[in-house]
Amino acid sequence: MNTLSPEELHILSQQSFYDHKNSATEKLYEMLSDTRLRFMQVIQPEQLLCPEGVDFKRGQLARGESLNGYPYVFLDFPKLYTKHNIFSFRTMVWYGHHFIFSVILAGDYLKSYQRNLKQYISEDGDKNLWLCQKGLWDWKQSHYISIHHNDAARIIKELDYLKLVRFLPLSTLQNPMQVLNESESFYRDICPMIKKLR
Numbered sequence: 001m002n003t004l005s006p007e008e009l010h011i012l013s014q015q016s017f018y019d020h021k022n023s024a025t026e027k028l029y030e031m032l033s034d035t036r037l038r039f040m041q042v043i044q045p046e047q048l049l050c051p052e053g054v055d056f057k058r059g060q061l062a063r064g065e066s067l068n069g070y071p072y073v074f075l076d077f078p079k080l081y082t083k084h085n086i087f088s089f090r091t092m093v094w095y096g097h098h099f100i101f102s103v104i105l106a107g108d109y110l111k112s113y114q115r116n117l118k119q120y121i122s123e124d125g126d127k128n129l130w131l132c133q134k135g136l137w138d139w140k141q142s143h144y145i146s147i148h149h150n151d152a153a154r155i156i157k158e159l160d161y162l163k164l165v166r167f168l169p170l171s172t173l174q175n176p177m178q179v180l181n182e183s184e185s186f187y188r189d190i191c192p193m194i195k196k197l198r
Helices: 006-013 015-042 110-123 152-158 170-174 176-194
Strands: 060-067 070-076 086-094 098-106 130-132 144-146 162-168
Touching (some): 110 162
Antiparallel strands (some): 060 070, 130 162
16 A cells, blocks of 8 residues: 655645645636636627527636646636637636636638638747647647748647647746736637638
C-alpha cells in the first residue's frame, strides 16, 4: 500500500490552500462571465460563416478538476457542438499552465475556414496563433505549432478540424481589463477566417 509523503500530507492539511483555490475559481467565473459579455458586444453573427444553431446568446461556463491532473475553468461562447458541426470559441484557464483563447471548427464549412486561414497566413504577420496538430481536445502547448511554421499548410490540409489557440501567461489574469482586451483582440484576429465572403 502506498503511503502519503510529508509534502502530500502538508497540502491535505492546509485549509488556506483550498480557501484560496475556491476564491480564485469564483473570481475566474466572474472574469469569464465578463468575457462573454465582451464577446456579445463585438461579435456580429450575421457576418460569420457558421452552421445554423450556433448559440450566440447564452454559451456555457463550467469547470473541472482533472485536465491531465489539473483543475480548469472554461467558457464556450459562442458555441455549437453537434455530430456534424463544431463552431466554438473556448476561453479556458488551465491551473498551473496557461490562460487560453481558442476557436474550434469542424464540419460543413471546414474547407472554407482552411482556405481563409491559408490566405490569412500569406497576408499577415505573426499574430501569436498556434495550430493544434495532435487532437481536438489536447491543450498541451508542446502539441501545437505556429501558423507560420513550415509544416502548417500541410497539417491544415490533413486535419478534419481546425483549432487555433492563443496561449497567454496566467499573470494576465491579474488585470481584468487586459483579459477583456485580449478576448476582443483574439476575436478580431480570428474573424478573417470565419467571415462570410462578400
